[in-house]
Amino acid sequence: MTTLIEVKNVSKRFGQVLAVDNCSLKVEQGTITGLIGPNGAGKTTMFNMVAGAFAPTSGTIWLNGKNVTGMPAHELFECGLSRTFQIAQEFSSLTALENLMAVTGSRSEESLFDACFRRAKVVRDELAVRRKAEEILRILRLTHVRNECAGNLSGGQKKLLELGRVMMADPNVVLLDEVAAGVNRTLLNDLASVVESLNRDKGLTFFVIEHDMDLIARLCDPVIVMAAGTVMVQGPMAEIRKNPEVIEAYFGGGTAMGRAS
């Protein structure tokens, strides 16, 4: 198996708080790897470092064999790593379709020369982008709201649109940040199906931070458990759920293990 993301001995300190304490983990290519843990375990901090929101205090982060420690998010995006946010970041006054088309515009190499002298090429490119956006809307079952302003979509539809914006960039690895929060069961089921098919059919790798244990159990293998800033254990969800240390970390601290069934 090829390692896509490797976190080696990473720590992050905020003043007196050691949020992540000498952690190491790997996300292998082609997996949907979950990251769970009780509140305050350090998951978001870990995610933010992998996504380039801020640099670790110490340690290194590798993407596809390249040292990307401290690399900002937009450069990681160019290296094929994209993330969704807990709170969707859509352009609310653009339509759903325009939101998707706007993404590729920011990554493509359309030049001023092309815009002035190669109009046919620009039109062709734009048509290709539109077709791709329409196809992604179809996969996400959002075609019926394609001309709706994104600001008017439901919370769940915004999450799907956010995943669509990520898909437009053809990433190698996607970081999903609590996609289940505020999403109804039907839409969540759609979202899970989309993630499964992108993983199965397109080989897309996902790194998922999530409190919804049913979603983690459905999608993720392996699951990495963090507690008190450290990586405690990793494995399939069926084993994780039975692990006494994990149960103690969740229930001992008074935090229920999500919506575990």
Ligand SMILES: Nc1ncnc2c1ncn2[C@@H]1O[C@H](COP(=O)(O)OP(=O)(O)OP(=O)(O)O)[C@@H](O)[C@H]1O
């Ligand atoms: N910007 C910050 N400044 C100071 N302390 C922080 C900051 N961000 C996180 N922390 C602290 O670091 C620790 C880990 O927080 P983090 O948000 O990474 O945990 P988490 O596992 O994502 O928790 P939750 O599931 O509740 O979101 C907590 O004690 C938190 O208070």
